[in-house]
Amino acid sequence: MVKRAVLTLLLFSLVIGVFGAAATLAAGKPDLTIITYHSPGQTMNKILDMYAKKTGLNVKFVSVPASMYHDKVAMGLFNKVADWDMMWTFQGWTTEFEPYLEDITNKLPKALRDDISDAAAIATVKNGRWYGTPLFLSIYGLYYNKELFSRAGLKPPVNLDEMAAAAAKLTIDKNGDGLPDIYGFAREGAVLGLFSSFIQMIQNVGGAFLKEKDGKLVPAFNNEYGKRALYWIKQFYAAPWADPSAINTLGPDIRKAFAAGKLAMTYEGIGAVESFMRQEFPEMLKKTGLTIFPGDLGTKGALPGAKRSASLPGSMGLVIRKGTPNLEAAVGFAKFLVSPEIQKFSMTDYGFVAVRKSMINDADLVKQFPFIPVAFEQAKYPHERWADKYYNAEQEATTPSLQAYVLGEKTAEQALKEMEAEVIRVRSGK
Structure with missing residues (x-):
């Protein structure tokens, strides 16, 4: 349930x-x-x-x-x-x-x-x-700091390679202490964060989380599409341009960091950021840009069927x-x-x-x-959630493998195999 x-x-x-x-x-x-x-x-x-x-x-x-x-x-x-x-x-x-x-x-x-x-x-x-x-x-989109983008001569990214390049350029160490004062990107990683990231990104790269077989929904991600989705998820949480604290951070704190000018980009609920800023950081509204989340289409290494965008x-x-x-x-x-x-x-x-x-x-x-x-x-792009009575149990069962992969404790193959086994177990009622 x-x-x-x-x-x-x-x-x-x-x-x-x-x-x-x-x-x-x-x-x-x-x-x-x-x-x-x-x-x-x-x-x-x-x-x-x-x-x-x-x-x-x-x-x-x-x-x-x-x-x-x-x-x-x-x-x-x-x-x-x-x-x-x-x-x-x-x-x-x-x-x-x-x-x-x-x-x-x-x-x-x-x-x-x-x-x-x-x-x-x-x-x-x-x-x-x-x-x-x-x-x-x-529905979620990509928020970006227009002021930082303008200073760097950047335009909003249209694919994930462009987003990664922009995030790297906008990761800034202001005081020279070796630690970034501004990170290029962050998204929620705590609680549902990693699972939501995987659900979104498996669609973004052209794959699916579940497929129908013999009248039942079964895992569809233990393949090259799953590996590609994991590749980008690891970038979101472990690349030098990604805020390393995000993997254990909830949405409101990331929203606050973006509003405070400590993040160049973030994946957030459309409308939620503006509402928060009107109350807490009204001066940031003019500096905030919004676009659809970039897709894997047109990137190096993209697989057949890669999308221009996907969200949840x-x-x-x-x-x-x-x-x-x-x-x-x-x-x-x-x-x-x-x-x-x-x-x-x-x-x-x-x-x-x-x-x-x-x-x-x-x-x-x-x-x-x-x-x-x-x-x-x-909303015109893929946004399937595959939410049914097994959804929460699948999230709880697969998150440890996702986290272990992001932290470098498991390979993509190991993580996907474990996740597949857990989804099968959950959907069998065991």
């Missing part, structure tokens, strides 16, 4: 940043109940008030401690005692609990479904069937419990959340990326949030 540790910063930090403040629920008896692992927060509370004024319906958030959330939902659904109408979810939970969710595909206009980025929809959609709607688009989604949403007596109200709220009015409000009130592709046509909104086009451009 996708257990507690899946609530890591890749998915969790953005959610808490958007909805983590104390809640003031709409007064009166709730017409809809949503189970979640945090309070609604300021932005969502405003949305709930807007919904109540528009429809006369009240929505109540029932918050369960994060460490208990998955098991609480599972027990309620499996034992048919759940009394909530909707649940907070991401791709892994939607996949795991799909048989217990209401298929509302035909209740959502096709024009609406077509306008929602699939990198956002992946949170609430399985095999083309919609069980709710996403709340925001979360961290989008979340709300899905509807099968059998809820408040189905129409739940569908109405799901539609309300992805309406242009609410998506635009959510962006302007907090700053995360809207789910609707048509938002790119709102010139005023794009001027205020120039990262919108980059997010939708990044």
